[in-house]
Amino acid sequence: MTGKDGGADLVPIGNTPIVILVRPQLGENIGTVARAMANGGLFHLRLVAPRDGWPQSIAWRASSGADRLLDNAQIFETVEDAVADLHHVFATCPRPRHIIKPLLTARGGALEMREMTNRDLNVGILFGPERTGLENDDFAHTDYWIRYPLDPRFMSLNLAQAVMIMAYEWWMATEQTPQRQLQTNGTHIANKGELENFMSHLVKELDHCGFLRNEQKRPGMVRNLRHFFQRGEVTDQELRTLHGIVSELVRGPKKDN
Amino acid sequence: MTGKDGGADLVPIGNTPIVILVRPQLGENIGTVARAMANGGLFHLRLVAPRDGWPQSIAWRASSGADRLLDNAQIFETVEDAVADLHHVFATCPRPRHIIKPLLTARGGALEMREMTNRDLNVGILFGPERTGLENDDFAHTDYWIRYPLDPRFMSLNLAQAVMIMAYEWWMATEQTPQRQLQTNGTHIANKGELENFMSHLVKELDHCGFLRNEQKRPGMVRNLRHFFQRGEVTDQELRTLHGIVSELVRGPKKDN
Known part of the structure; x- marks a missing residue:
């Protein structure tokens, strides 16, 4: 102001x-x-x-x-x-x-x-x-x-x-603002259950399309993906977007494309 | 610079x-x-x-x-x-x-x-x-x-x-300067003994000139003076100056004044 x-x-x-x-x-x-x-x-x-x-x-x-x-x-x-x-x-x-x-x-x-x-x-x-x-x-x-x-x-x-x-x-000298905070506005940080829902969705589709077909490497690959998606804080809204991306990729191109 | x-x-x-x-x-x-x-x-x-x-x-x-x-x-x-x-x-x-x-x-x-x-x-x-x-x-x-x-x-x-x-x-973020320090340069903060030397000098002269003649009030007056001179940190150099002031005041005006 x-x-x-x-x-x-x-x-x-x-x-x-x-x-x-x-x-x-x-x-x-x-x-x-x-x-x-x-x-x-x-x-x-x-x-x-x-x-x-x-x-x-x-x-x-x-x-x-x-x-x-x-x-x-x-x-x-x-x-x-x-x-x-x-x-x-x-x-x-x-x-x-x-x-x-x-x-x-x-x-x-x-x-x-x-x-x-x-x-x-x-x-x-x-x-x-x-x-x-x-x-x-x-x-x-x-x-x-x-x-x-x-x-x-x-x-x-x-x-x-x-x-x-x-x-x-x-x-x-009298300021109380925390030195670090996450600005979340209308959404919230996803909890482990919400993250796991997405991981299940992703892994199911990756199994289906064959990306995880190497049985020996599969557990490590899934772990690494979980590490990647957990590195930063993810919001529930961003998880919904990721769900949508996976679903749309699976569905393939629209007829009119 | x-x-x-x-x-x-x-x-x-x-x-x-x-x-x-x-x-x-x-x-x-x-x-x-x-x-x-x-x-x-x-x-x-x-x-x-x-x-x-x-x-x-x-x-x-x-x-x-x-x-x-x-x-x-x-x-x-x-x-x-x-x-x-x-x-x-x-x-x-x-x-x-x-x-x-x-x-x-x-x-x-x-x-x-x-x-x-x-x-x-x-x-x-x-x-x-x-x-x-x-x-x-x-x-x-x-x-x-x-x-x-x-x-x-x-x-x-x-x-x-x-x-x-x-x-x-x-x-x-990496600064080590203490938030508060006393800049003392060539001198040092007077210790209790040096302060007491000055107090003895002062009280002796105050007794001599009659400032402390009220026997009943004398102990309290001396205590209050000690509190005053101890309130801040005094340097040895400043104590020497105070000694000089007391001595000169006792000696009275120079002949040529």
Whole structure:
């Protein structure tokens, strides 16, 4: 679902982390950040001294409908002002620095944030300017640093991509979808009895047409066929189709063919 | 690290999944997809019938240095041709469809892909065109579908963002970085003895200046101070600084102030 529903359900600050873009350079990136936030259920955007001022119409054009996040974005002059009402501040920090600080993965950070917001604490995440990243004075306002595990040979991450990974992990931290399921819709996975019905049908016709005439090889051939048809999960609907195929092949060509 | 190193270490097809963009519309997106792939350690890009032909210089400009992936991109006329040498084909599928198919999360899909590539099977992931997504005929060439858990109120995902999440989970599937660690660099976390040294110093001076003169409240006040200084982890270097602060405060103002 796209469109204006994106940031529709604004929630109290304490319930979701606030994304804080520090001195963002490109309005387009502010828009794509808003879109990525909406994907992962983040609703609160703060901007510290955006280079080209605010509002910038290009941000709305780039947000693919996450307008409400941009409409409600709050502007601050300094990082200090932007974090004043927060209890814990995270920052993404791609490069090692010689400072004593808890260092988290994106996944670990998301779990910590969930624990904090569950305690009604206000949480923010700082993302630095596109080219230069956060400065030492920005980092001094932070409690936790997050470094994404990514290929160390190519760590250059677009601003919206950085927000996307964090928003995705925020969403995943409480996601219950099983990692694997079979989409069955109206049908169901065939049970062993249904599969055996088909095997009996098939083997009867194969005996009849002579495919299994070698008595010595017959048991092994039937076993191998059973292994093949059992390798994946088969639905009852697909078994009906297979029954039909066997029957039609036996019946031979229609008169009018 | 950015620059031309991006796709430098090309690996055999069997070792990493191949990203297959089906009828991509925008050359810029092909470039940002290459960048996202490089972030997550994916090296092989295939393009099926890119709308504006190939090569497109805008893709190289948008790739932030992941040039080698684009230089080595393979072009195909049809999905059938693009998957002919693969053993398993995944597809991202944002909307439910009435087809029986194993449905995975991005995380679950990444784990399955790791198992397959470990068995030297060739794996591909299809991503559909920006606006319309994959068609039914494309899906018929696939074995597994992946649906990202994201906020159902805002599922619209940019093509490069979709690739970013998949590449990130591919990388995370074997990532060993602990979710939380304390970056200590040259110093170390103070042990209880070092902390106690400081507490003794502090309490001695607080006794001396009269801050703890209330005998009845003194034990509780000392306990509370100990609780405060123990709440977070303190380094030995920070303890030295605290020792210095107490000593200097006791000594009073310098003559020349």
